[in-house]
Amino acid sequence: ADVQAMVAETVARFGRIDYAHNNAGIEGRVGPLLECDEAEFDRIIAVNLKGVWLCLRHELPQMIAQGGGAIVNTASVAGLVGAAGMAAYGASKHGVVGLSKTAAVEYARAGIRVNAVCPGFIHTPMVDRFTGNEPAANERLARNAPLKRLGTPEEVAEAVVWLCSDAAAFITGHALAIDGGLIAL
Numbered sequence: 302a303d304v305q306a307m308v309a310e311t312v313a314r315f316g317r318i319d320y321a322h323n324n325a326g327i328e329g330r331v332g333p334l335l336e337c338d339e340a341e342f343d344r345i346i347a348v349n350l351k352g353v354w355l356c357l358r359h360e361l362p363q364m365i366a367q368g369g370g371a372i373v374n375t376a377s378v379a380g381l382v383g384a385a386g387m388a389a390y391g392a393s394k395h396g397v398v399g400l401s402k403t404a405a406v407e408y409a410r411a412g413i414r415v416n417a418v419c420p421g422f423i424h425t426p427m428v429d430r431f432t433g434n435e436p437a438a439n440e441r442l443a444r445n446a447p448l449k450r451l452g453t454p455e456e457v458a459e460a461v462v463w464l465c466s467d468a469a470a471f472i473t474g475h476a477l478a479i480d481g482g483l484i485a486l
Contacts, residue, residue, distance in 0.1 A: 304352075308359040317367045320465040323356040324375040325349065326394075328427055334388035342389040349393035350400070357404055361413065369412025371465040374401045375457075376417040378480045394419075398476045405474030414473040416464045421480025424451040446481030 311318055329337070329345045353374050364370035379387055380394030398417050405415040422428055422442050428451065432438035443450045460479050463469055478484050 304355045304359050308363060312363060318360060318363050319370050321356065321360045321370070321372045322375070322461050322465075323353045323360075323372065324461075325352050326375060326377070326390075326427070328387065328390050328431070331386045331431070333386065337388050342392075345389040346393050346396070349390070350396040353397050353400060357400070357415075361404070361408060364413045365408070365411045371414045371469075372401075372404070372416075373461045373464045374415070374417045376401070376419045376476060378419050378421045378478055378484050380417070381419055381476060381478060382484055401476065402474045409473055414464075414469070416469075416472060416474065417476040418457060418460050418464070419476050419478045419480070420452065420457050421446060421478065421483040422451050423454060423457055423479075425454060443481075446483040447485065448481035450481060452479060452481060 308318065325348055327345055327348050329341050357372065357374075360370075360372060364372075374397050376397040377390070377394040378384075379391040380396075380398040384391040398419070401415050401417040404413075408415065422445065424439070428439070428442070432442055439451060457479050460477055464472065464475075464477065
């Protein structure tokens with residue numbers, strides 16, 4: 302109901318939805334798959350994957366009715382490769398990538414492009430929780446990527462804006478890693 306109300310309010314205010322960025326995620330506890338209990342797994346899937354699915358279910362009909370649009374879903378590099386210690390998070394973000402590709406194929410003829418961004422280590426509160434917001438821990442994390450630094454939220458936002466723009470008019474069904482080269486290793 303919340304997502305339906307959000308879409309209805311947006312259309313009432315602006316008359317249409319040209320672009321949507323579905324961006325929500327929780328990481329859960331870090332640990333082996335066998336230590337992830339069912340309640341935590343369900344909660345992470347509900348927010349990270351079902352949340353995107355719900356947004357698509359309400360955004361797509363509006364975009365179909367108006368003749369097109371662009372949607373970018375936030376996944377993660379953990380949705381492109383295995384992520385030890387993050388079974389539920391990785392599974393949810395792999396799901397977001399798959400859902401994005403499926404929606405791209407199904408709704409391309411309606412003039413709708415759907416892509417995913419897959420951030421790596423971006424200096425956000427989520428990374429700070431992971432590192433304890435310790436500068437030395439952030440530095441160690443940054444050294445994992447060839448560019449040897451954490452990304453910024455602004456760099457992710459720029460990629461989202463570009464994917465929604467006419468400059469990316471021939472791009473759909475893509476999962477764009479924004480990771481300083483991490484998955485190129």
